[in-house]
Amino acid sequence: MPTGPHSKGLFVSPIGDQIYALAKELFPLARTITGEPVRQTHEVLRRVIPELNTIEFPSGRRCFDWVIPDEWNVSAAYIETMDGQRVVDWADNNLHLVAYSTPMDGVVSRDDLLQHVHTRPDMPTAVPYVTSYYRQTWGFCLSAEQLKSLTQSQYRVVIRAEARPGSLTCGEILVPGETEDEILLHTYTCHPSMANNETSGMAVAAFCARHVLDLPRRRFSYRIVFAPETIGAIAYISANLDVLRQRVKAGFVLTCVGDDRAYSLMPARKGGVLAERVARHVLERVLHLPYDEYSFLQRGSDERQYCAPGVDLPVVSIMRSKYGTYPEYHTSHDDLSLISPAGLYGGFLCTKTAIDVLEANETLVSTVLCEPWLSPRGLRPPLVDGVSLVPWSALVSHVMAYSDGETDLLGIAEIIGCPIFDLAPIVATLKENGLLRPANVASAAGNT
Amino acid sequence: MPTGPHSKGLFVSPIGDQIYALAKELFPLARTITGEPVRQTHEVLRRVIPELNTIEFPSGRRCFDWVIPDEWNVSAAYIETMDGQRVVDWADNNLHLVAYSTPMDGVVSRDDLLQHVHTRPDMPTAVPYVTSYYRQTWGFCLSAEQLKSLTQSQYRVVIRAEARPGSLTCGEILVPGETEDEILLHTYTCHPSMANNETSGMAVAAFCARHVLDLPRRRFSYRIVFAPETIGAIAYISANLDVLRQRVKAGFVLTCVGDDRAYSLMPARKGGVLAERVARHVLERVLHLPYDEYSFLQRGSDERQYCAPGVDLPVVSIMRSKYGTYPEYHTSHDDLSLISPAGLYGGFLCTKTAIDVLEANETLVSTVLCEPWLSPRGLRPPLVDGVSLVPWSALVSHVMAYSDGETDLLGIAEIIGCPIFDLAPIVATLKENGLLRPANVASAAGNT
């Protein structure tokens, strides 16, 4: 029986509550791909990670094939009856306004209004999430039930929104480690009031960043990116492509990490990269979590940019319920009741553990030829009954036998079928005894 | 349910009838590896493909390990009773005479005659097909029932056949395309009156050639070869080895493509070559035809030469009922009733579709880094409901995401699980928009 964090909260730590509290603060902000709410989001995130830097990409800047759009801000948006009763109000729920709607102030017939209204007839009480970033139009999103109540022949529509040159806001934390090799964490900051997709990603990413920042020692450097989906990721990559390609050894897009119904893995376009091996090790060997396996054909978040041809970064996602697979997705039903401290903690634990696995992983090589002489070093119980080794001794032998300078510790753990963390104290002891060295450090003896 | 051409003729086109009509004309000619009937066969083929050139290899010429034999022609061959009644006559069925029989005119005892007679006791009414190209002897093939009727003590045997220096006749059509990369089609022209093996191969090859010749545009050049089996293929390869090795990217031996009982695949000696990938794509993804899978151990036609060590051309066969697997094989029962317009059309359609797949296939690379901006190009429905893309948009994304300069379009279609033809209009649109370029053409931007 798996006994991971998904199973009835057995392992829910106080961190789950802290992540949930942060998600709750992030939830109501009326984010889209640009504008003040993204900056306010950064302010909220800084309560956990004051190290967060803000980067502004000015409107009109070319980023690969794209151009940074004008910045869009809203002060009010509503539909009211001719006698001044507000029947739909963005102030109640920011999903009501189609993102990047053009300004509007006028009376429209019911029929004209219906041309600008989006509902989900299959979910009568849900307000859908709709955007129109790159086409000049306006629109409102309503529940099907709300729509039914719009029976009058005319309505006044007011949208006090403005798109004008400004900038697109990204966030970044660079955490130095012992090497320039980088681990990338990425999440997106453009979704308004929805919880699993995507308040959860920001909240969990903040706590993963906190974990990284508080590590007493880091072999890897870390690059943690908060950016609006698609255009933000593209802007960020375009500004950092060379360094990303040179340094990033593994990456994780944090998305849909808040509910408590499933675990999901999205691999990179190229199979078998380190990040994928680590993710599977975390899910299968360390946390024993059953998970849904997806194909890169089912991609849908910023791995689309990181894994694009010519970018080709080894980026995967360990999710809870994947975007597009749960009924509440991209509607007002994806609210704070859908996520939970246990769900967020599970999402956090996966990526946090992936980081720990990466830090524990290295490629080692035996400093001796044939087996080492363990007895005089006190590394072998002195009297052997000859039938079997104690488990610790068996692991010592396995680590020495497979440390050939090619197989990394993660690979050895997979061969043995144990968590990499079981090998860490053995590796430490063997290093202290001078029996193992990192594969990339030249041997003084020059033996191997 | 597969609904391909094998299923009760649903898709039988008029071409099936045309191929059958050609097969009917080719059937009666008394072909063997040399001689006038091979040249007459070319004449018949020229009604469909006037472009067919004849190449003569003179007797005595060394071709690799072999020597072109003398040319053998027959004017008459029969067995008659001492009172002049013909009991077996080559003029009735050219299978009656063992190919390359030596001349004969004399009276032989029944016992001596039996030393020179071949039957198929397991198929009492079938005349077997027997040759003796390289050993000087004579012989007749009879049905077991005919043999029973030979009860007299003596018979007169007449074989007016002559083997003398002449030449071995091959046919060739070279069809230029936009590149020198070649697709090879090969069939053999040495089998006398048998239908599936091998009137069908010649008839279908002629119509495939016609298809190729009539293509408005060809990326590949085509080499279509009609040659007697084994010695003809060896002669042809020996005369063209360097150019074949340099140019041929995929090849198909057309054999046993006329009956309507099965589809069969013979792979090349080296697994996974382009021709094999294309053949499987045709059978599985495009035509949805169940097929019998064979091993190269079960080879038996001219892929033996094309796939020989040192020749190593990527040549496969998509057959109907494979040689050696059906009861009528190499007997007079493999007659025109065994093949049909539907059977021939199925055989034609497989290789014709393989050609179309090859023409549609190319290795492309994205001209942009990250995803392209589709909206301003009108390549993305302007208002996305955020839940799912329309299928066309999903294919656009997949083609862009996998066009990495290594994965060919066939590979992308296999990843997606759709016919390559579904991707062709998308590729055309993306090329028009400057978003894809062939992988082997240098990028002006030099980005990737």
Next chain:
Amino acid sequence: MPTGPHSKGLFVSPIGDQIYALAKELFPLARTITGEPVRQTHEVLRRVIPELNTIEFPSGRRCFDWVIPDEWNVSAAYIETMDGQRVVDWADNNLHLVAYSTPMDGVVSRDDLLQHVHTRPDMPTAVPYVTSYYRQTWGFCLSAEQLKSLTQSQYRVVIRAEARPGSLTCGEILVPGETEDEILLHTYTCHPSMANNETSGMAVAAFCARHVLDLPRRRFSYRIVFAPETIGAIAYISANLDVLRQRVKAGFVLTCVGDDRAYSLMPARKGGVLAERVARHVLERVLHLPYDEYSFLQRGSDERQYCAPGVDLPVVSIMRSKYGTYPEYHTSHDDLSLISPAGLYGGFLCTKTAIDVLEANETLVSTVLCEPWLSPRGLRPPLVDGVSLVPWSALVSHVMAYSDGETDLLGIAEIIGCPIFDLAPIVATLKENGLLRPANVASAAGNT
């Protein structure tokens, strides 16, 4: 139904009896990792293989990470009651004394004695096998039943044993062949009176050596090593590392090859090496023996040294019941009744056949392009019925079709699914006819 040597002795040859007779002579010697009994073992082995050379490694010599220990010899060891009755005596069974026990002559209380006594409570009548090579202590091994009878309060303990500078004794036979490429056979000589582990290994290795020495022709050279386990293997490898790495193409550790209950395969650390392919071919295709498959994680004999990182020799074991898997392992119950002529013959036959497979294996290349012309060479029945080749002709075609200079004969046999020995006469004929040559010999014609 498999009909190999394991099945009711159908194929038991007189060699089984000879091997058993040798094992019987080797069994009683009180071997450990050093000392006179190892040298006496060599003397016994020389009755079968007078070619055996002895190599002495002096105490104190450093071998990689290890140091050759002092030589230990025993003249007597017993426990007696205060009235002089011997209750445990090494002279009865040399397992009674813990190997490398320190000298002792004194009276000890029953309680103190129990601190130095080893039993197997789970096997009341078995004396366990215990060693203490590298820790200074003394001890006795008793059956649990013997222990029960030690009811007196005091006993006299005598151990006349001495560890002093001397040497560690290894044995070696180098058998030259046509090339310097070597096959390695290795067994170990340090186990006292136990039969499957490990009198069987020495006895079978001696007869394998005899087989090799008596071969009329050897393509490979052979290196046959008899050494104490672990320290002996390490000493031997340290003295021969460069030549081993340069020459050894396949190796076999002979261990646990005497009982008749199972066949077992221990692969090398790196999968798919020649020795492993050969072992599988022997078990599956030649002898049709079902076998237990083990992982290198379950290693336990001198493949630990040969397959260590930096040594990396392609060494496997074909065993009968593997060490550690049968109940009698490392106890006095592993006695001469556990092994049998049939069991030993099966062990011998596997490694002997592996040698024969290796000698038969080579990588060949066709000297002609396309198929060879077999008829004029008499290699094809002159009149072909056209339906199928005789099996011999089919093998001729297969050998020619797959001899591409890359696929070795073992690989061709595996593709065909037949024993390599079925191909040997065909290869001989094709070589005589000049149609095949070894792949590494330059072609005069330069054709391929």
